[in-house]
Amino acid sequence: MTTPLHTNLKEPKNFNPDPHFSFLVNELFAKVDDVTKERLGGFASITAKKSFIIEEFIKAWKHYVGLNIFPATRLIFPNRDGRLYFMRDVGLARLVTKMCKIPKNSADYKRVNDWKKNYHDYKRQNHDKRKLRALSYILAQQVSERRDLQPKGDDVTIAEINDVLDNLGMDELGKAEKQIELLRPIIDRLSTEELRWFFQIILKDSMIAPMETFFFLAWHPDAPAYSNVVNNLKAVFWRLTDETERLHEDELKVHLMYPFLPQLAAKPKLSYEELASKMEHNFYIEEKIDGDRMLMHMQRNPDDKNDMRFKYYTRRCRDYSLLYGEDLKYGAISKYLRHAFNEGVTSVVLDGEMVAWDYRRNVILPFGTLKASAVQEAVRHFTTEDAFADQSAWPLYIIYDILYLNGIHLEATKLIDRRAALRRLVNEIPHRFEVLDTPIGHSAQDIEDAIRKTVSERSEGVMLKNINSKYKIASRDNSWVKIKPEYLEQFGENLDLVVIGVIKGVKNAYMCALKDATDGVYKSFCTVANGFSEKEYDEISRITATKWHVFKTEPPPPERVIFGSRKPDLWIYPEDSLVLEIKARSIDASPLATYAVGTTLHNLYCRQIRDDKSFEECITVQEYREMKRLHSTDNTHKQDVIKEKKKSSRRALLESFSENTVTIKAESTLFNSFSFMILSGKVDNRTGERIADTDIAKVIKKYGGTITQSINEEAAASGRFICISEIMTIKARQIHQRGIDLIKPKWIFQCVRYASIIPLEPPLIFKGSNTLIERAKRRLDSYGDSYILHPELSIDQYVGDLNPVPPLQPRELKRFRSEIITDINDGDEDSPLAYLFADIQVYIVASTSTPHWQREGLQRSIERYQGIITKELTLATFIIIMDYDRFDFKISQEIEKKVNKISKDIAGQLKLEKKDIIRVKIPNIVRQSFILESIHNKVLVDPQDHKF
Template sequence: MSDEPTEVEMQDGEAVEEEHMMYGHGNMTEEELNSKYPNRPHNHSKTLPFHELFLTLFNPLNENKKKPTGPVVARKKQGPHGPGHAPNEIRRSIIDRFISRWRKEVGNDIYPAFRLIVPEKDRDRAMYGLKEMTLAKLLVRVMKIDKNSEDAQNLLHWKLPGVKSSSAMAGDFAGRCFEVISKRPMRTTPGDMTIAEVNELLDRLSVAQKEENQRPIIEQFYTRMNAEELMWLVRMILRQMKVGATEKTIFDIWHPDAENLFNISSSLRRVCWELYDPQFRLEGDNRGINLMQCFQPQLAAFQMKSMEQMVSRMNPTEEDPVFWIEEKLDGERMQLHMMEDDETPGGMRFGFWSRKAKDYTYLYGNGFEDDNAALTRHVRPAFNEGVRNIILDGEMITWDPKEDAAVPFGTLKTAAISEQQNPFSDGNRPLYRVFDCLYLNDVNLTRYTLRKRREALNMSISSIHRRLEVHEYQEAQSASQIEPLLRQVVAQSTEGLVLKNPRSMYRLNERNDDWIKVKPEYMTEFGEALDCIVIGGYYGSGKRGGFLSSYMCGLRLDDEYVQQGANPQKCYSFFKVGGGFSADDYRQMRHLTEGKWHDWDPKKPPIDWVELAGGDRQYERPDVWIKPEDSVVIAAKAAQVTSSDQFRTGVTLRFPRFKKIKNDKDWKSALSLGEFLQLKFKVEEEQKDKQFKVDDERRKTRSRKRKKEVEIQGQNDNATTSYAGPATKVFDGLSFFIMTEAAKPIKKTKAELEQFVKSNGGNIVASEKDSSTILIADRNLVKVASLRKDDKRNLIRPSWLIDCVKQSELDVGRPSFLLPFEPQHLFYTASAEAGKFDDNVDEYDDSYAKDVTPEELLALFDRMPLTVGDGSDPSQILDQLNEHEHELDSLPGWMFHGTKIYCSDMAPELMRILAFAGGDVVESLEEDELSHVVVPKDSARLKEIRKAVSTRRKVPRIVTPLWVTDSWQERTRLDEERKLLRIPLWNVANTQAGYAPA
């Protein structure tokens, strides 16, 4: 018998060696890993080649997310596998196939692959300290190309259109890397690096930090990978994968409890090592949060259209109609863990984690006697006697003891470091505001109601003034109680409010209606418009990649600065604006400024022309700049002025929006710093005399005109139905046997249904004998039960009849057609036709053939899983937009947010656009805080409307329907001035005397 090792033994040995390589350079030794994870799986073979990730997983997923084309009605769910395969099914199949292959060819330890597939969820590997610019510099040096060459400039200025580069790559750094590397690859075919080797090098890269240590590692990648491999590697380093599937989908296919375990632990390692066996299920305490294990916290839903709607989502009952109102804090979400520990000085050990699972214990302290703690050394008295362990949820904010006020977000870490160094100074300090208790003395409280959790919090915690405080709340029972508190929020310039349902449990990593954010909105803009000079430009990314998509505006200095030696054209940075530009506006901006832009050189900033905030840090640094004499003046409007250290003026505009180019003005007539400060002072004085009014009415659910009842002609000429709309011929030539009444969506008796069918061209019969007769039923009566037992015919719900007629009315002027049956239309489906109608809706049950109502759309949203076709995480997208609210302008559903609009003589499809895009379409000119009236310029009602609105305190803008259509086409709300139907100045007394304005 040979002494040579067998192939299996060789594979096992290689797998052990590879595992040691992967896990031998981390924070824990192999012995420590075995101790902490005694049952962790071990692979029997080496990991797959790195390129298999994108060849068999990423690329197929990205191909799958491409939308099918073709007529909507005829389109069926399809994908690479042909008709009948929904994109969601194909996506799951691709992932499942990869996981199955890994188990078979490698083993049950999939952690090495998951670290690269969802790198943004890997908390075990430290951040690399590498952004696009740093990576670009490293690659330029590694490829040994001249930093002034075209390719080097294309990398270093990746947002700019390339000199000889594909415009599609502008704004896509990884794509730009692929483009440049492809010209000088060390390999033209995929390399031989395994997933384990890539992980080992990435671990080294994460601890290298300094460029001289990082460069050799990047060189190894460059010599062993081709251009496509390096492109995906760059995405992993930047943690911007977008592979066509979310981690929720990947977790769910790996193990049914994977998402839950990640939510309670924030540990990708645990998800892979504890749930490698699909037959094993988490039970009992293993499904809940645990001490010293960071979890994913509950999040608040975004504001809804009306206060009443938000209050209704609190699920009030007659016995308990109460909801809670808390101030929304402007800080960093933080969870505090405390437990008994004899080895920690003071007897208690602390842990602090942010919402993104970053460990901040080093900053706030690990114990009561931690001399380097910014918080824990001050809070021993906060924990009442008997508290052995606890987990708190709250917000860490910056507090200014001198002003006794919170400091705006962005200064927290600086304040904490200062407190570490000088713990008893009167400088800014961190303050922890606690609003929830989730764990107390070995009991998981997330399954208890918020009211019970609050009781536990009050029993266990006492506030320490301006160090650790229990966050206050107010009880309320009606929407009217919210407005006064919002007024206080406006007066105090704080973040807003959060409504909470005291009957709700704590739901990890969910953004649901149990908590809802409410932010104030002001009813007056800061002036009509500000005429400011454009001094800088920013290249866009994605769809706006390759050209300037937003601009920096500045305020020119006044004569007193010029007398002191300043350049007369010098400007201070003031604000950035990117919303409100149409394609024509961009073209005009390019035409007026072409050839006049200068690249911004951080080493030699144009300080004599443009001055930014931050000194050498150059806050809000533009990609290019322009001299005022070569530039243009634009009019911009905004909601308010707010303090900011990011702009040299010390203030900036909140939600600025482009209005128009002022071709009649040059830089000398643009707004100066002194003129703006005078205007600001004047506005503030005026506002002191006014009471801020929050737009509660605007948020009320849009009321709809009641359609008159339609008389149905048939056997009983007096019979009517509550359904409104013209009679159609949609049922011509069809026979119906109606066996029951309709329960929903509109309640109708059997007789009313028969009349309804007749009025729309159908024929009513008294039996089911003819196989072509359509059978209608909504209840399991004797006859219906008999037909179901026979299992030969489909039974259709009355809702299908109503949907067919409604759709026919919407398609007025076009040939009527019957809607295909959808699963929701079937009361019973014969076995022979099971699944036949599934392809008439998408994977979320959204119809391909009929328009949905707002109510149906909300129901669809409720049923949708949190998956997105492009692989992005919806919760993360919303969070990012919430942090940068001006970016919401680019969302079609936000375009007319904040408007209250009355429409006259307007096509229904335009009204639907307004409503879909966030506008509040009302049916009366008498509505309070009406902001716009949309009316054709040749409307017979125009004179009447002008007279009606001229007496209002705040006259709404009267615009033509082109304002709606053009804004929708440009995907941004255009300024109203372009489509304005101007109202001449008119004396109110004359109007009241009966003289109509012209």
């Protein structure tokens, strides 16, 4: 049997074995928490400042504590730590209430126990919204107010905190009295600030989580990649203590019985013809199954073939082994797998999808039914068969890849060969353990047929996989492409719905209903939480005050109101309620039990409260079903995938410079023989002037230099490779760790100014080796002033009039429409925000006095969320009027004149067909605030509120 990795590792020894918890709080937690846009100091961004704080903390830890940072990482990343406390926010709030003996029904009692539900009531009394949202802050405040002496809080060690948390997760501590007995001694010794973070750790809420990759990278260059394949803090931080020692290639591959981040599919970037060609006209067409991505590990005892051990991990590395079975005796899946593998298979790692299979209807059920089916199947062994007489579903594991076999790594093997191996090694167990059947496609027509089938059947989507592709851990690779129906169609109807329930929280969510015309029953249909202003929240509260009923104690009569599996906290009779106009972008036409109607809408936004409509005037179930039928079957016209732009505008432009597709005439030989890699632009700390990296590239080309996107080893060895950056991004750190110096952009402009290659001085170096820094310091006088350089001039004096960039063709334009999003938080890739402006074309109107960088910034904000910038009014969905000084009469006149002309042009282009139906789009003319508010609310807001 495989031995866990960390059991073979020696624990690094610290020369300060008991660092205080206060060190962690003061040097990391508090400093990172204090970073805001208003407190950036000399840093270019929030990310840059947080990165600096993390670097300094790690340096301080190594200097004052030692090389064993694992005990601290358990507290820094509680979400990654394996301890289970079986205590969520409600349980912790009740525990603190009992520990502090807070009187029931008192203001403090309600503040602690109803902190979510009372959010809107006390929001107006507290201006610190960041802390207001944190239960940990509220609990720390309550504890501190109820003790006579406030401890200094500098004597509790990290080891003591870890000991308490280790014991808190033990099974025998299930009762509140024992938990209080364990926690009180440590709580009494912690300061208010330390208490806040202690409670946050218990809630497994890491505020450093968005910077996790940077933290790991700052500790060791291989830490992020190693963490992806072992997902174990102890293994990572015990193994990686010397940043100069790099891991062997095999150590960065799959490890048996350890969770890892699987390969993910990319979103469509090319046309179907281009996609088929890119995949060499040989690709698997898989049905995208509505299940839970699951990695299964199996290890057989060489001395006993019937002794098999299993591990099941989700795509986010959650361990579901207990549910699906750690051996052949128990669990919802493993107990059926005694003969599922050929006898020669001693160890294997499979990639697949766990779904719920309904044997009566012979179908795969929606994802929401999986867990219930798995639990029922897992406990069947311990109860009577009669208890499950009505159960018609159980888990089914559908396999589509194999990554490890008998100690051999298969990630580098072609997919077609891995699939062939699966067929030879796996003995399928019908409706329990199966290998996915996947036809091979060859053309664009095959893709279109698959998409049409997906839309007509309302299935989850399709996956296209190059048959020759290799498996790339923790990567989203273009050899796998995911296409969902949501990418192909939008539901643009506005519906008037009556509110029948509310789910209380930081942002109240209102459950709406449709009336069934056959029996007059109001059935739950959807939940909307976006689009409400404070005034509208107050209006809803005023209209519905005293009319709500608690669902748990007083459920609604089924002949009046019916809910699906999702229940509200409070419900209300339709006649006592109000009507909301709801805007939705997409429709879910697949059957589901969440709502009583059996279907729902996605990406909802409340446009307004309809004071002019009564509950009886709302849309009925029958009317909605007819709309749904038309919407679901209207796929006879050709539908194109919303193509994600090929590359970010910034990176694509830089690559175009390196490929010489953008013509700029060299006017000087100053930078001849120099190669430049540009990682960031330039920010003038005095004036705030920003110089884009693309403008820097133009200057370099103008003065004879070349742009590259890869490290030129030969040029680097001769000192002719220059890496330009003044922001410490992850890529910049990786390059610097390879021994490459990072030079500030100002060096380029100084060279241009003096018409010669200027020797490097400290102000021109962003990140350099000790040797370079010492040599550069010798070029300053005793006062620290340069012997050569003088104050900088404006960029205009360097750039001048560059040759115009040749007009781009439509296909080339698609390459420049996305901005690289750095430090992406590994969130849900199907988040609505990612497709906020999908299939929306925007025409921008700006004053001639509007700075170029402001316009580019707005364009990037739109393109980041899949919007398209167009110069054709006939294609525009929205016309955005950029902000301008309305008190400047000249500018106001200019904008007014432009908008008047646009309005006339649109009116002149309208064409009417039969029955006077307008067939062309009339774009909304809105202010820039429409874009900003949509991004803030993560949904398209009502254009009417932002009309120009």
